[in-house]
Amino acid sequence: MSRVIFFFSEAFRALRRNGAPTLAAVVTTVVTVVLLGVLIPVFQTAQAKSDEVSNQLNVQFALFGSATNAEIAAAKGKIEGLPGVSSVTYISKQEALKTLKSELNDKSIVEELHTNPLPASLQVQADDASDLGQIEKEVMGTTGGAKPNPISPAISNSFSRQQSQQQIAKVTSALKIVLTVLMALLIVASLMLIGNTIRLSIFTRRREVEVMRLVGATRSFIRWPFLIEGVVVGFIGGALAILILWIGKMTIVDPLSENGNNALATAQHNSSIPFPALILILFGAAIVVSTIGSGITLRRFLRV
Numbered sequence: 001m002s003r004v005i006f007f008f009s010e011a012f013r014a015l016r017r018n019g020a021p022t023l024a025a026v027v028t029t030v031v032t033v034v035l036l037g038v039l040i041p042v043f044q045t046a047q048a049k050s051d052e053v054s055n056q057l058n059v060q061f062a063l064f065g066s067a068t069n070a071e072i073a074a075a076k077g078k079i080e081g082l083p084g085v086s087s088v089t090y091i092s093k094q095e096a097l098k099t100l101k102s103e104l105n106d107k108s109i110v111e112e113l114h115t116n117p118l119p120a121s122l123q124v125q126a127d128d129a130s131d132l133g134q135i136e137k138e139v140m141g142t143t144g145g146a147k148p149n150p151i152s153p154a155i156s157n158s159f160s161r162q163q164s165q166q167q168i169a170k171v172t173s174a175l176k177i178v179l180t181v182l183m184a185l186l187i188v189a190s191l192m193l194i195g196n197t198i199r200l201s202i203f204t205r206r207r208e209v210e211v212m213r214l215v216g217a218t219r220s221f222i223r224w225p226f227l228i229e230g231v232v233v234g235f236i237g238g239a240l241a242i243l244i245l246w247i248g249k250m251t252i253v254d255p256l257s258e259n260g261n262n263a264l265a266t267a268q269h270n271s272s273i274p275f276p277a278l279i280l281i282l283f284g285a286a287i288v289v290s291t292i293g294s295g296i297t298l299r300r301f302l303r304v
Contacts, residue, residue: 003221011228018294021197022233029237029290030244032190033282037245040278043179044206057129059136059160060091062119067154072122075152084131084137096121105155119156132160187289194233194293227294234290238283245282249275 015022060078063072072090079088091099096118124139126132134143136158141149149155212222273281 007224010225011232014225014229015232016042017043018197022201024196025197025233025290026240028190028193029234029286030241032186032289033238033241033286034244035186036285037241037278037282039183040273043176043183044273046175055125057132058123058125059132059158060121060123061139061150061158062121063154064156064158065119067120071152071154076122076155078151079122079135079139080203082135082136084126084128086125086127089125091121093118093120105253105294121159122155135159172220190289191293191296192195192273194230194290197229227291228293230290230294232289236286237290238286241286242279242283245279 061075063075067075071100076088076090079085093116097116100118124132124135137143139151139155140158141147141151149157
């Protein structure tokens with residue numbers, strides 16, 4: 001027990017002696033944990049949005065108005081038999097017009113139409129959205145750059161809104177990459193600054209370390225105070241960061257979500273990690289990262 005008390009007393013004495021570097025390490029830990037607490041839900045929301053967009057990607061094949069039910073059923077069966085096709089749905093002229101009306105801000109444009117100009121179509125979704133281009137070529141008979149020769153006489157042409165949907169998918173993918181890189185940089189910065197604090201502590205106490213070595217102190221006996229320094233820095237920084245995140249959630253996020261902010265409500269709904277679990281994970285990560293930073297520095301600079 002006396003040894004444990006000695007370790008902690010030495011660690012706190014070193015932290016007080018190196019006040020400025022210790023404060024910098026704590027502040028870095030706070031900033032890192034707070035930003036991770038914000039970026040992780042954003043990352044999850046981006047992932048959910050990317051999956052949602054991928055599931056919506058499809059290609060449609062317009063049908064001739066003179067196509068019979070038998071021809072339509074045969075065309076549907078042929079498309080369903082192509083590799084990579086997930087589902088084929090028949091969209092009637094009425095359903096197409098109803099969908100168009102729901103997507104337009106000015107409903108009067110559709111209401112003024114005397115006839116329905118939209119064709120019936122077959123909507124095709126793929127197991128992998130990246131295969132839609134190949135499926136479209138096979139259905140239209142344009143594989144290898146040949147002239148269009150659809151697999152069914154009922155099919156007129158193909159059309160899709162993939163361009164806008166694919167742009168959204170690209171943006172969300174880019175956002176995920178940026179967030180991942182940013183989180184990695186934050187963790188590395190935290191490791192380096194905490195390690196620098198421990199390194200300074202080792203330098204200021206190098207004579208004490210030499211004396212302990214001369215009297216036969218073991219490696220673990222010398223290392224423990226420095227490791228405890230890292231744990232304390234992570235504990236204090238993690239606790240302060242959690243307090244900031246909790247205050248921000250209670251005073252900003254929750255009121256805005258309750259007042260009808262769809263973006264925030266969606267972000268909270270799509271988060272696969274509940275807030276209490278996220279807090280515990282971040283708190284544990286702060287301590288682990290700080291301890292790792294101490295351990296790496298000890299291995300490199302404490303020659304015992």
